[in-house]
Amino acid sequence: xxxxxxxxxxxxxxxxxxxxxxxxxxxxxxxxxxxxxxxxxxxxxxxxxxxxxxxxxxxxxxxxxxxxxxxxxxxxxxxxxxxxxxxxxxxxxxxxxxxxxxxxxxxxxxxxxxxxxxxxxxxxxxxxxxxxxxxxxxxxxxxxxxxxxxxxxxxxxxxxxxxxxxxxxxxxxxxxxxxxxxxxxxxxxxxxxxxxxxxxxxxxxxxxxxxxxxxxxxxxxxxxxxxxxxxxxxxxxxxxxxxxxxxxxxxxxxxxxxxxxxxxxxxxxxxxxxxxxxxxxxxxxxxxxxxxxxxxxxxxxxxxxxxxxxxxxxxxxxxxxxxxxxxxxxxxxxxxxxxxxxxxxxxxxxxxxxxxxxxxxxxxxxxxxxxxxxxxxxxxxxxxxxxxxxxxxxxxxxxxxxxxxxxx
Amino acid sequence: xxxxxxxxxxxxxxxxxxxxxxxxxxxxxxxxxxxxxxxxxxxxxxxxxxxxxxxxxxxxxxxxxxxxxxxxxxxxxxxxxxxxxxxxxxxxxxxxxxxxxxxxxxxxxxxxxxxxxxxxxxxxxxxxxxxxxxxxxxxxxxxxxxxxxxxxxxxxxxxxxxxxxxxxxxxxxxxxxxxxxxxxxxxxxxxxxxxxxxxxxxxxxxxxxxxxxxxxxxxxxxxxxxxxxxxxxxxxxxxxxxxxxxxxxxxxxxxxxxxxxxxxxxxxxxxxxxxxxxxxxxxxxxxxxxxxxxxxxxxxxxxxxxxxxxxxxxxxxxxxxxxxxxxxxxxxxxxxxxxxxxxxxxxxxxxxxxxxxxxxxxxxxxxxxxxxxxxxxxxxxxxxxxxxxxxxxxxxxxxxxxxxxxxx
Numbered sequence: 021x022x023x024x025x026x027x028x029x030x031x032x033x034x035x036x037x038x039x040x041x042x043x044x045x046x047x048x049x050x051x052x053x054x055x056x057x058x059x060x061x062x063x064x065x066x067x068x069x070x071x072x073x074x075x076x077x078x079x080x081x082x083x084x085x086x087x088x089x090x091x092x093x094x095x096x097x098x099x100x101x102x103x104x105x106x107x108x109x110x111x112x113x114x115x116x117x118x119x120x121x122x123x124x125x126x127x128x129x130x131x132x133x134x135x136x137x138x139x140x141x142x143x144x145x146x147x148x149x150x151x152x153x154x155x156x157x158x159x160x161x162x163x164x165x166x167x168x169x170x171x172x173x174x175x176x177x178x179x180x181x182x183x184x185x186x187x188x189x190x191x192x193x194x195x196x197x198x199x200x201x202x203x204x205x206x207x208x209x210x211x212x213x214x215x216x217x218x219x220x221x222x223x224x225x226x227x228x229x230x231x232x233x234x235x236x237x238x239x240x241x242x243x244x245x246x247x248x249x250x251x252x253x254x255x256x257x258x259x260x261x262x263x264x265x266x267x268x269x270x271x272x273x274x275x276x277x278x279x280x281x282x283x284x285x286x287x288x289x290x291x292x293x294x295x296x297x298x299x300x301x302x303x304x305x306x307x308x309x310x311x312x313x314x315x316x317x318x319x320x321x322x323x324x325x326x327x328x329x330x331x332x333x334x335x336x337x338x339x340x341x342x343x344x345x346x347x348x349x350x351x352x353x354x355x356x357x358x359x360x361x362x363x364x365x366x367x368x369x370x371x372x373x374x375x376x377x378x379x380x381x382x383x384x385x386x387x388x389x390x391x392x393x394x395x396x397x398x399x400x401x402x403x404x405x406x407x408x409x410x411x412x413x414x415x416x417x418x419x420x421x422x423x424x425x426x427x428x
Numbered sequence: 429x430x431x432x433x434x435x436x437x438x439x440x441x442x443x444x445x446x447x448x449x450x451x452x453x454x455x456x457x458x459x460x461x462x463x464x465x466x467x468x469x470x471x472x473x474x475x476x477x478x479x480x481x482x483x484x485x486x487x488x489x490x491x492x493x494x495x496x497x498x499x500x501x502x503x504x505x506x507x508x509x510x511x512x513x514x515x516x517x518x519x520x521x522x523x524x525x526x527x528x529x530x531x532x533x534x535x536x537x538x539x540x541x542x543x544x545x546x547x548x549x550x551x552x553x554x555x556x557x558x559x560x561x562x563x564x565x566x567x568x569x570x571x572x573x574x575x576x577x578x579x580x581x582x583x584x585x586x587x588x589x590x591x592x593x594x595x596x597x598x599x600x601x602x603x604x605x606x607x608x609x610x611x612x613x614x615x616x617x618x619x620x621x622x623x624x625x626x627x628x629x630x631x632x633x634x635x636x637x638x639x640x641x642x643x644x645x646x647x648x649x650x651x652x653x654x655x656x657x658x659x660x661x662x663x664x665x666x667x668x669x670x671x672x673x674x675x676x677x678x679x680x681x682x683x684x685x686x687x688x689x690x691x692x693x694x695x696x697x698x699x700x701x702x703x704x705x706x707x708x709x710x711x712x713x714x715x716x717x718x719x720x721x722x723x724x725x726x727x728x729x730x731x732x733x734x735x736x737x738x739x740x741x742x743x744x745x746x747x748x749x750x751x752x753x754x755x756x757x758x759x760x761x762x763x764x765x766x767x768x769x770x771x772x773x774x775x776x777x778x779x780x781x782x783x784x785x786x787x788x789x790x791x792x793x794x795x796x797x798x799x800x801x802x803x804x805x806x807x808x809x810x811x812x813x814x815x816x817x818x819x820x821x822x823x824x825x826x827x828x829x830x831x832x833x834x835x836x
Contacts, residue, residue, distance in 0.1 A: 091518075092511055092516040092517075092518065092727070092728075093511065095728070096504070096507050096508060096511050096516075099504050099507065100504060100508070103500055103501065103504050108500040108504075109500075110499075110500065138720070139547055139720065139721065139723060140720045140721065140722060140723065140724070142717065142718075142719075142720040142722065143719070143720025143721075144720075146720060147720075171717070171718060171720075172714055172715070172717055172718030173718070174718045174719070174720070177718065178586040178587070178718065178719070179586070283724050283725070289723075289724060289725035289726070289727075289728060290723045290724045290725055290726070306580055307580070309550065309579070309580055310550075310579060310580030310581070310582045310585065310586065311550075311551070311582070311586070311719055311720055312546070312547065312548045312550040312551025312552075312554060312555075312579075312582070312719055312720075312721055313547065313548065313551075313720055313721070314548060314550065315547060315548065315697075315698045316548070316691050316697060316698045317691070317697035317698055318697070318698070319500070319697075320500075320503070320697060320728070
């Protein structure tokens with residue numbers, strides 16, 4: 021078995037995510053395998069104080085990540101501003117103060133009665149699904165979801181919940197597939213009803229592709245008919261909403277509970293929000309503590325998140341519209357094509373024809389335009405849209421691409 | 429059952445920990461009970477930017493908490509200093525940068541091969557014990573321990589581990605008690621050996637009382653003989669070491685793994701360290717992520733913790749010696765007596781004779797000396813020693829007590 025695994029290793033340092041596929045050899049020790057997997061997760065867009073990289077240039081356009089890159093300098097500058105403005109009020113083990121302010125605000129923004137701040141999205145998803153399930157044993161989700169692939173099987177190992185994966189290697193499942201799964205769970209020798217359904221959208225492992233709106237309605241309608249709670253892992257919900265022009269609250273209205281990240285693009289160093297009915301959320305602070313997530317003082321992270329939310333929706337919409345115009349212009353350059361997914365969010369494929377990818381990335385960095393190095397996560401390079409695109413005119417960006425393509 | 433419970437509610441606002449006992453009535457809803465229990469945990473010594481309290485006075489002597497009180501102002505000032513000194517290097521999901529620096533430093537300080545940073549002590553304890561147990565089902569611990577009383581039965585609910593409590597209402601168990609527990613676990617109809625032993629020392633619920641040194645040797649020796657891993661929940665290990673004058677490394681050498689807090693007295697907003705052999709620690713970052721503790725950027729908290737560690741041992745030793753002298757002088761005042769526990773750490777009982785406790789606390793606050801309000805956690809008021817005692821001379825503190833006692 022071990023011989024068939026593929027492990028991705030990074031190559032060129034900080035601005036890499038992952039790189040070439042390296043098979044695990046039967047002779048490899050578990051320690052070697054584990055130490056390799058440590059490096060697998062793409063870093064959020066934070067850059068190092070000691071070793072600044074192109075992303076930390078405040079004028080760079082960074083086609084990587086969902087938010088603007090932050091540095092220790094920029095993060096602490098924002099904290100100083102929040103302090104001056106009197107916007108930091110300490111919590112007591114994640115209760116009260118700025119943490120409660122963030123919860124109240126995000127519940128409102130997500131159109132839910134209540135919300136609870138969690139230190140990570142993993143904890144938000146797991147605690148939410150665990151609460152939905154009660155004594156039911158099955159959660160249905162995408163095989164490509166973060167919960168199924170990247171959370172260490174916490175559902176089964178910590179919660180005695182069986183994660184049932186649908187839609188292998190695809191971004192979403194259909195209502196027909198879900199219906200069949202419901203049927204199987206209630207026709208075995210032991211009645212074993214599904215306790216919750218989880219939909220991740222956009223899907224990180226599928227280059228930000230989403231569950232299309234009509235399918236989302238069909239799937240959530242089915243859940244409501246069957247009275248099975250349905251959860252949205254909407255870590256990047258705001259990216260999906262910007263791409264589809266469907267307001268966030270229209271999405272969240274379909275779901276019993278929603279998780280959104282507060283560090284991927286709102287500028288907090290960590291944290292996320294789980295929102296739902298008051299009945300659902302009330303008491304989850306106990307579960308948060310049981311999981312080891314009762315952060316003694318979360319107000320700094322919560323304050324950064326609240327500040328990052330201000331004006332975010334408008335700014336991201338502007339960025340996305342600008343990107344769409346930009347990509348039309350880029351497609352007039354010979355040798356490159358920016359391809360939009362049929363059901364995508366803020367991530368686009370960069371198709372190269374006769375252009376060396378490594379050379380292109382290197383040349384663009386020289387012009388203050390940062391792309392992820394080509395890597396094994398996806399067959400072609402990907403362009404992520406975030407608000408750093410507003411730092412330069414489209415004309416400048418197009419000129420830089422044209423010039424870099426010419427040299428690559 | 430519910431009618432017999434006692435729930436502590438706070439009374440006077442921020443500088444309170446908990447207060448009078450209020451029985452739960454059978455008519456109380458679970459929601460009411462749960463919302464009350466939310467407020468139970470004594471706050472670390474952080475004070476509010478919007479509503480400053482006596483603790484935030486930088487000249488106050490605060491006989492509460494294990495570390496010096498912090499405010500948003502003081503915390504961000506320290507971050508500014510760390511930034512100027514180039515001491516903040518971002519991590520990638522709690523891997524690398526300042527987080528790794530903290531882990532390396534604390535492993536060394538604790539005399540262990542390796543260490544891993546965890547967002548909370550709860551997570552450090554649970555993940556450590558889970559790793560020790562493997563497929564064994566029992567952890568032996570104190571009935572009064574944080575793990576048994578204050579972590580939501582995470583061992584059983586998340587890890588399928590049976591927590592076996594010893595020494596009800598006492599600070600520690602003996603090697604004889606432990607031996608009997610080992611015997612019972614291996615003589616039932618199913619062989620069910622103990623997977624790990626945990627010792628909390630000092631014990632928070634027992635006013636910081638500790639397992640005496642000789643007993644600690646006897647208990648850990650027994651564990652080593654039986655080849656059962658033994659874990660130290662040493663959240664306040666440095667308080668114990670200051671009180672007994674036994675160096676930290678002498679304690680940690682007795683244990684297979686150790687948890688120490690990095691927010692209770694090192695000045696971080698959250699976090700703790702789990703240390704042990706390289707084999708034990710290696711790979712636990714996966715478990716940390718599975719539990720939802722893979723904090724995307726922990727370097728700010730880690731940096732504050734590292735800075736807070738500098739000179740801490742010396743400063744706390746000085747504070748403790750000063751407190752011992754102070755308490756001798758206080759005991760010459762009629763009506764008050766500071767009582768030392770036979771096996772205590774940095775917490776002392778304040779026995780009042782004909783002096784009104786509420787009045788005394790109120791009068792002392794006027795003199796810049798802060799005590800916890802009398803509360804139901806312990807039969808008599810408690811004095812916690814921390815380094816804020818260095819802010820005033822003992823003569824000044826004695827004079828303030830004498831004057832306040834006279835008016836109470």
